[in-house]
Amino acid sequence: MADHSAHHQADKPRPTHRPVRRWAYVLLLAPFIGTLWVSTYARSSPHLFGFPFFYWYQFAWVIAAAGITAFVYLVTTPRGRRRPPGRGGDAYPSGPAPRRDRSDVQ
Amino acid sequence: MNIDGTAFGVFLGLFALVTVIGFAAVQWRRAESLAHLDEWGLGGRSFGGFVTWFLLGGDLYTAYTFIAVPALMYGVGAQGFFAVPYTIIVFPLVFMFAPRLWSVAHRHGYVTPADFVRGRFGSSSLMVAVALTGIVATMPYIALQLVGIEAVLQVMGIHGSGWAKDLPLIIAFAILAAYTYTSGLRAPALIAFVKDTLIYVVILVAVIYIPIRLGGYGHIFSVAGAKLSAKPAATGASLIPGPKGYDAYWTLALGSAMALFMYPHAITGVLATKDRNVIRRNAAVLPAYSFLLGLIALLGLMALAAGVKTPKTGLAANLAVPMLFRDMFPSWFAGVAFAAIAIGALVPAAIMSIAAANLFTRNILGPLHGGNVTPQREAQIAKLVSLLVKVGALLIILFLKVDYALNFQLIGGILILQTLPAIVFGLYTRWFHRWALLAGLVAAVGFGIYMAYVTPNALHTQAHWGSSVYHWTWWGLDFKAYAALIAFVLNVAVATVGTIVLRVVRAPAGRDQTTAEDYEAVAVPALDPAPVG
Numbered sequence: 001m002a003d004h005s006a007h008h009q010a011d012k013p014r015p016t017h018r019p020v021r022r023w024a025y026v027l028l029l030a031p032f033i034g035t036l037w038v039s040t041y042a043r044s045s046p047h048l049f050g051f052p053f054f055y056w057y058q059f060a061w062v063i064a065a066a067g068i069t070a071f072v073y074l075v076t077t078p079r080g081r082r083r084p085p086g087r088g089g090d091a092y093p094s095g096p097a098p099r100r101d102r103s104d105v106q
Numbered sequence: 107m108n109i110d111g112t113a114f115g116v117f118l119g120l121f122a123l124v125t126v127i128g129f130a131a132v133q134w135r136r137a138e139s140l141a142h143l144d145e146w147g148l149g150g151r152s153f154g155g156f157v158t159w160f161l162l163g164g165d166l167y168t169a170y171t172f173i174a175v176p177a178l179m180y181g182v183g184a185q186g187f188f189a190v191p192y193t194i195i196v197f198p199l200v201f202m203f204a205p206r207l208w209s210v211a212h213r214h215g216y217v218t219p220a221d222f223v224r225g226r227f228g229s230s231s232l233m234v235a236v237a238l239t240g241i242v243a244t245m246p247y248i249a250l251q252l253v254g255i256e257a258v259l260q261v262m263g264i265h266g267s268g269w270a271k272d273l274p275l276i277i278a279f280a281i282l283a284a285y286t287y288t289s290g291l292r293a294p295a296l297i298a299f300v301k302d303t304l305i306y307v308v309i310l311v312a313v314i315y316i317p318i319r320l321g322g323y324g325h326i327f328s329v330a331g332a333k334l335s336a337k338p339a340a341t342g343a344s345l346i347p348g349p350k351g352y353d354a355y356w357t358l359a360l361g362s363a364m365a366l367f368m369y370p371h372a373i374t375g376v377l378a379t380k381d382r383n384v385i386r387r388n389a390a391v392l393p394a395y396s397f398l399l400g401l402i403a404l405l406g407l408m409a410l411a412a413g414v415k416t417p418k419t420g421l422a423a424n425l426a427v428p429m430l431f432r433d434m435f436p437s438w439f440a441g442v443a444f445a446a447i448a449i450g451a452l453v454p455a456a457i458m459s460i461a462a463a464n465l466f467t468r469n470i471l472g473p474l475h476g477g478n479v480t481p482q483r484e485a486q487i488a489k490l491v492s493l494l495v496k497v498g499a500l501l502i503i504l505f506l507k508v509d510y511a512l513n514f515q516l517i518g519g520i521l522i523l524q525t526l527p528a529i530v531f532g533l534y535t536r537w538f539h540r541w542a543l544l545a546g547l548v549a550a551v552g553f554g555i556y557m558a559y560v561t562p563n564a565l566h567t568q569a570h571w572g573s574s575v576y577h578w579t580w581w582g583l584d585f586k587a588y589a590a591l592i593a594f595v596l597n598v599a600v601a602t603v604g605t606i607v608l609r610v611v612r613a614p615a616g617r618d619q620t621t622a623e624d625y626e627a628v629a630v631p632a633l634d635p636a637p638v639g
Contacts, residue, residue: 028198035191036360038352042184044345050324054346058190059400065194066393069201073390077383 021075028072031065109263110432116441117262117448121278124300124449128285128293167305167395169254169451170247171402173424174512179406180416180426181510182564183334184347184355187403191359193396196366201389204367205382206533206625212382213624218461219373219529220469226532228616229540230473235547236525237469240370241495243521244462246506246514247369248499251451251458252279253511256503257421258444261428276500278448279455283496286456287489294456295378301453304446306398312443313401316434320411323404330407341564345407350586354575357588358516365519365590368526370461371454405430424511455496463492506571516574520554520590524597533625540616542604550597557589 035058044052051059171189178186207222216222219240224233255278285293317323331345342348347355366372379385409426412433416425431443467488502514528543563572576589 025202028201031195031198032360035194036356038347038355039349042347042349042352047324050322050327052327052346054184055187055327055400055404058187058194059397061194062190062393062396062400065197065396066390069197069393070390072201073386077386 024072024075027068030068031061034061034064110437110440112437113432113441113444114262116438117258117445120300120304120442120445121448124297124452125281125285127297127300128281129288130296167399167450168454169251169447170512170515171399172305172447172450173254173257173427174250174510174515175399175403176406176409176427177423177425178510178512179403180409180414181406181423182337182341182343183330183345183407185342185351185358186406186512187400188355188358188362189403190396190400191356192362192366193399194393195359196363197389197393197396199363200367200376201386203530203533204376204385204389207373207529208376208379208382208385209627210533210620210624211377213627214619217377218370218465218468219368219525220465223528223532224469225619226536227528227540227543228618229544232528232540232544232547233469234473235544236528237465239521239525239547239551240368240465241462243518244370244458245495245498246502246518248455248458248496249502249506250511250514251455252499252503253421253424253514254451255448257424258428258448260421261425261432262441262444278452279496279500282452282456283459283493286460286492294453294460297449297456298453301446301449304442305450308443308446309398309402311439312405312431312434316405316408316412316430319434320408326404326408326411330410333410353585353587357591358575361523361588361591361594362516362519364526364594365523368522368529369458369518370465371458374457374461374464455499459492459495460488462495463488463490466491513571513574516588516590517558517571519588520558520574520593521551523590523594524550524554526594527597527601536615536618537605538601539605539608539613541613542601542608545604546597546599546601549600550593553596554589554593557592561589 041057042054044054046053048056175186175189180186207219210216210225211222214221214225216225218237220233220237223236224230259278317326320326327345334343334345337343342351344351367376376385379388405427409430412430414426414429414433416423416429428444428447431440435443467484471487472484506514524547527538527546531538532543557576558574559570561571561573561576562569574589575586576592577586578584578592
């Protein structure tokens with residue numbers, strides 16, 4: 001397998017990887033704790049813009065969870081060569097594997 | 107019949123527009139041939155971030171969001187808001203496992219989750235079990251979409267009696283079936299643009315305009331809170347959940363989140379993307395939909411505050427949102443809103459039926475014929491099965507009566523969640539034995555169905571299928587939790603014990619087609635093909 005990857009990458013610009021921080025995945029646990037521990041937020045005060053706490057707290061988690069996921073995405077995604085405008089992503093293939101290499105094609 | 111002409115005219119106009127788009131979609135990103143399942147069923151695996159955003163949004167935000175969740179809020183208050191934590195935690199989950207599934211599926215040409223299970227565990231029976239569970243679980247979910255369309259039509263005054271009662275619904279579905287048949291996944295993907303645009307407009311107007319008319323959110327919460335408190339205690343209705351409702355709340359949220367991306371249609375959306383990072387990026391941006399979902403859920407409370415009184419029988423609380431729109435909006439905009447809801451139900455119904463059809467042809471029909479099905483024949487049969495699945499959904503509506511349409515989706519969740527160990531655990535480990543996974547799946551599906559069957563509704567007017575929240579009283583424990591999650595615990599327990607036993611007796615483990623690299627594989631377009639098992 002390793003031979004293959006070397007072979008395939010030989011004809012491409014060599015990607016310059018930035019370190020992938022796997023520890024960041026732990027952050028994804030936060031939304032679970034924040035939203036599934038119901039007794040911590042099942043109350044009506046303090047209100048915000050007329051919303052009882054129970055409701056605005058969960059709305060706040062929508063934004064927080066999106067922010068956390070975006071952050072984890074940024075720090076766990078290896079950046080390869082610059083992406084040509086309008087094309088697929090980085091070091092990732094932009095299309096399906098060739099037909100001959102797929103188990104659904106006889 | 108008392109039809110609102112303006113609303114109905116606008117509704118029909120928009121409906122005609124998406125129908126044209128649906129049939130024209132066959133030309134979009136034109137494929138060499140739609141006769142291949144990859145093209146018909148996965149849109150050629152070519153969708154980028156933008157299309158995926160709309161396609162996954164179309165998958166996930168459906169009549170469930172616009173009819174079922176507000177209906178539950180209207181009926182019982184806070185309990186229905188579990189949909190918000192559900193859609194919050196679903197995206198971190200997707201972020202974790204979906205890229206691995208994408209990579210391995212891409213490498214080996216898997217079209218369905220069951221394909222992967224077979225490749226990973228070398229077990230045809232496990233594959234068939236996963237596929238069957240997926241197909242059956244999809245039907246009540248499609249049924250929920252049908253209820254959404256029915257609710258809108260009824261509020262517009264389109265309803266008859268006898269056999270004519272279901273006629274408008276059948277016509278709408280015939281159109282859906284026809285363009286799904288000809289255009290495959292391209293149709294719902296293209297219509298999703300129109301649908302989402304309509305929905306964003308309607309929702310933004312609704313969550314700003316209606317509260318202004320009703321005197322602000324503070325007023326809505328206080329009036330709705332008072333009305334919820336006045337309901338019979340047995341319904342458990344309240345504005346803030348009481349301690350007895352905590353377990354139901356978090357298990358419904360977690361169970362639904364874990365179940366969502368086991369649905370064949372959600373996995374279809376994932377596999378149709380053109381690269382692994384599209385999914386990861388989308389997991390970070392899709393929560394924008396969750397924020398809307400929360401606001402839409404509040405429409406249920408607005409209906410309470412606005413004094414909407416839904417009929418006691420028939421569609422009952424499921425009419426809350428359409429009735430609110432009818433009362434609050436001018437006729438023409440009500441028509442736009444109704445069209446948004448109906449189209450918002452059709453798109454996911456199309457995607458769901460396509461995904462179920464993929465499952466059937468690849469994982470049930472194929473093995474029966476010893477793998478000698480040509481791609482053309484496969485695509486042909488998939489199209490036919492997509493019709494049959496919709497018929498199944500119609501039958502569910504006719505024969506299974508529930509207080510809240512949401513219960514359809516929750517029943518589907520009980521079933522589909524049980525495929526998680528084989529699929530998601532399988533993405534990370536080969537430790538589980540294929541027969542143990544099969545035993546766990548069968549036991550959990552059986553027990554899950556039992557729990558849903560014996561649960562009466564809140565007011566005990568209906569003895570069976572009343573709720574998906576099971577009151578557990580065994581072994582000295584007393585709690586109420588989502589039956590799907592209880593069954594899931596049994597599932598994992600059976601799979602674990604079974605694996606230990608089977609390993610001790612050295613039962614044959616089956617061949618694994620995949621390698622560790624396949625799950626991360628992104629940097630290289632393709633390795634040599636894995637041998638076809």
